[in-house]
Amino acid sequence: DIVMTQAPLSVSVTPGESASISCRSSKSLLHSNGITYVYWYLQKPGKSPQLLIYRMSNLASGVPDRFSGSGSETDFTLKISRVEAEDVGIYYCGQLLENPRTFGGGTKLELK
Amino acid sequence: EVQLVESGGGLVQPGRSLKLSCAASGFTFSNYYMAWVRQAPTKGLEWVASITNSGGSTYYRDSVKGRFTISRDNAKSTLYLQMDSLRSEDTATYYCTSLGAWWGQGVMVTVSS
Numbered sequence: 001d002i003v004m005t006q007a008p009l010s011v012s013v014t015p016g017e018s019a020s021i022s023c024r025s026s027k028s029l030l031h032s033n034g035i036t037y038v039y040w041y042l043q044k045p046g047k048s049p050q051l052l053i054y055r056m057s058n059l060a061s062g063v064p065d066r067f068s069g070s071g072s073e074t075d076f077t078l079k080i081s082r083v084e085a086e087d088v089g090i091y092y093c094g095q096l097l098e099n100p101r102t103f104g105g106g107t108k109l110e111l112k
Numbered sequence: 113e114v115q116l117v118e119s120g121g122g123l124v125q126p127g128r129s130l131k132l133s134c135a136a137s138g139f140t141f142s143n144y145y146m147a148w149v150r151q152a153p154t155k156g157l158e159w160v161a162s163i164t165n166s167g168g169s170t171y172y173r174d175s176v177k178g179r180f181t182i183s184r185d186n187a188k189s190t191l192y193l194q195m196d197s198l199r200s201e202d203t204a205t206y207y208c209t210s211l212g213a214w215w216g217q218g219v220m221v222t223v224s225s
Contacts, residue, residue, distance in 0.1 A: 039211070039212070041157075043157075048207060048215040048216065048217055048218055049149075049157065049207070049209075049215055050213075050215065051212055051213045051215075054212060054213075060212075060213055061213065090156075092156065092157055094157070094211075096211055099162065099171040100159055100171070100173045100174075101147070101149075101159035101162065101211065102159065103156060103157040103158070103159070104156075105156050106156045106157075
């Protein structure tokens with residue numbers, strides 16, 4: 001199984017500042033078709049997960065462009081610039097390259 | 113507007129069965145690969161099972177193989193999860209999802225005597 005490892009476990013950010021979350025996969029998520037199958041989700045308190053970034057760097061519909069995704073074949077970063085109160089929650093990376101689909105353990109973002 | 117509405121959850125004794133349903137609307141259900149993802153209380157996300165758009169292929173995590181069955185009825189735009197021989201460790205909120213932009217609100221399953 002592909003193991004997804006996120007860091008840090010939690011991050012505390014002053015509103016208006018930026019935050020970065022790291023995710024590392026135990027295997028390359030780059031498919032032969034050139035697509036890297038890493039996804040980022042945000043689960044706000046008491047809510048279902050919502051998609052932020054798909055295929056490593058594509059912004060999902062309706063997601064503010066303060067969010068961006070980048071990375072290589074095994075190391076990925078979600079960056080949130082100008083953090084707002086509505087960004088609070090738990091962020092998960094996930095791989096959709098192969099079964100079993102796996103997720104990182106989550107990174108909790110809080111405001112200072 | 114896309115909607116995924118799960119139902120069928122509840123409290124069940126260990127060893128018993130439960131069937132979850134997920135009614136989809138707002139998109140062409142038969143075009144999409146679908147999945148169930150669960151989340152135990154205070155824990156992270158855990159993929160349970162997936163099914164191809166035609167229903168011809170299914171995939172399961174090892175801990176539910178032989179006990180859970182994912183299926184779909186494209187005519188009814190509905191996804192199912194039949195859960196047999198339930199264990200306490202299956203206690204979780206179960207989400208119906210495309211694993212992309214679409215997620216249901218979740219349905220709670222509690223396995224306890």
